[in-house]
């Protein structure tokens with residue numbers, strides 16, 4: 001399948017799935033590869049035939065939607081963000097308000113677990129001692145069952161860990177035959193299969209990471225609807241983290257940039273009743 005042909009198909013198909021071509025431009029090769037496999041398994045000669053197949057076939061559209069997931073992630077992705085979480089945001093959340101048993105965090109679009117496990121490691125290795133008696137409860141969701149199975153298995157190639165600071169890597173993993181397995185004591189993450197367009201975990205949350213998912217791969221209407229529901233699930237004073245190359249929908253209200261950080265926003269407390 002030629003790249004031009006595949007790009008033309010995706011420009012047409014992605015908006016039908018409420019997905020955003022501009023988010024896929026750089027990573028389209030992965031989707032094109034999966035499309036070529038799909039055509040082969042359906043016995044179809046080309047993408048024109050696949051378009052005809054899609055006409056009126058809701059099940060095939062759902063299949064195509066699942067082919068469009070981009071699983072790319074790594075531990076400690078965007079070091080500035082995790083530095084701010086450790087240095088500013090998590091300590092503020094732990095010290096804020098009435099005494100509490102736990103900080104509630106949600107990793108939305110968690111891929112194979114790299115993001116929620118990074119959070120678990122930072123808390124356990126670097127912060128827990130300063131906040132005895134407070135736990136970090138992490139829920140992590142993704143729509144892709146295979147990625148979640150990998151997350152639960154907790155085994156990674158060395159390349160996934162290359163940005164993780166040495167102390168977190170040494171404490172967090174044991175290596176066996178080139179595979180890095182996260183140690184049991186950092187595995188207290190609850191993984192759930194959920195599609196952000198349809199379902200959310202219960203909440204409320206003090207911290208939500210929604211990075212490189214909704215704001216990159218979906219059309220503005222989906223971005224607005226999902227992000228507004230995420231803000232609803234945040235406690236006042238809670239933090240929302242987005243991806244390094246993302247921006248919030250202009251119509252989204254109730255958040256302010258967290259001072260001294262990038263890509264982190266704080267939910268405003270509700271104003272006094274009029």
Ligand SMILES: C[S@@+](CC[C@H](N)C(=O)[O-])C[C@H]1O[C@@H](n2cnc3c(N)ncnc32)[C@H](O)[C@@H]1O
Pocket residue numbers: 069070071072073074077108109110111112114115141142143144147194195196197210211212213243
């Ligand atoms: C590019 S990865 C980002 C992973 C991680 N948040 C990070 O920044 O490293 C995007 C993840 O979002 C998941 N995803 C995409 N659309 C989703 C949806 N509608 N609901 C839940 N997860 C979704 C994909 O399966 C994939 O694992």
